[in-house]
Amino acid sequence: MADPLKKLIQGYRDFRHDYVGTNYAAYRIWASGAQDPRIMMISCSDSRVNPSILTHAGLGDLFNVQNVANLVPPYKQGQNSHHSTSAALEYAVTVLGVAHIIIMGHSGCGGIKALMQGNLPETGIMADGSYSFIGPWVHIADQAKQQVLQQYPDAKPDEQLKICEKQSVLISLKNLTSFPFIETAINTNKLKIHAWFFEISSGDILAYDHKSEKFEALQ
Ligand SMILES: [Zn+2]
Incomplete structure (x- = not known):
């Protein structure tokens, strides 16, 4: 089996050729400036x-x-916690002044599956005394799980999972507005927040429409 690292290093060589090598002077000028992204994207660590x-x-x-x-x-x-995502939000909104924050969920999410299966405790302390960091983390979306179980009690587990994958994005969207600097930026029309969903099997991206209260094809 080929070493996956070799493919990665070849990709790096291609990047050097395409981005840096073809127009070195232009790249140097571009790279000497500060970053100024207009969009923050929050997505899953899933490799797909x-x-x-x-x-x-x-x-x-x-x-x-x-x-x-x-x-x-x-x-x-x-x-008492290491607020990695919260720190990134603060930097994006208060320093970079991004105009949009997009939260992008996806189908087949292992993290949401762990939440729905319910075998990772919110305390993180497992039955054998070990600690799982994933437990307390995925419980951020616990409200989505409860909504799905209440509204779709008779749905099959994989159907409940699919609904929870989308519902959890809306919980995160709501959590965004709990940050005072985000609330202020929204109220002063400096920032818009969006919920997207990537259907891996079809390659479609859906966007949440606040009027229809549904995820619709991204236009
Ligand atoms: Zn995921």
């Missing part, structure tokens, strides 16, 4: 979800956060 490839975005176009199950935690102060 790559927002730059899915949107043909170039270097400098997207300020990216990728985490397990593309979750946004609620605004919470305190030193």
Whole structure:
């Protein structure tokens, strides 16, 4: 079996050729400036979800956060947690001044599956005494799970999972507005927030429409 790292290094060589080698002077000028992305994208760490490839975005176009199950935690102060995603939100909105934040969920999400299966405790402490970081993290979307179980109690587990994958994006969208600096930016028309969903099998991206309250084809 070929070493996957070799393919990656060849890709790096192609990047050097395409981006840097073909017009070195232009690249140097571009690279000497500060970043100024207009869009922040929050997507899953899933290897099939790559927002730059899915949107043909170039270097400098997207300020990216990728985490397990593309979750946004609620605004919470305190030193007892490492608020990676919250720090990225603060930087994107208060320093970079992005005009859009897009949360992109996806089908077949392992993080949401773990939430729905319910075998990862919110405390993180497992039955054998070990600790799972995934447990407390995916419980950010617990409200989505409860909504699905209440509204679709008779649906098959895989159907409930599909609904929860979308519903959890809306929980994260709501959590965005719990950050005071995001609320202010929205109220002053400096920022718009969006919920997208990538259907891996079809390659379609859907966008949440607040009027129809459904995910519709991205226009
Ligand atoms: Zn995922």
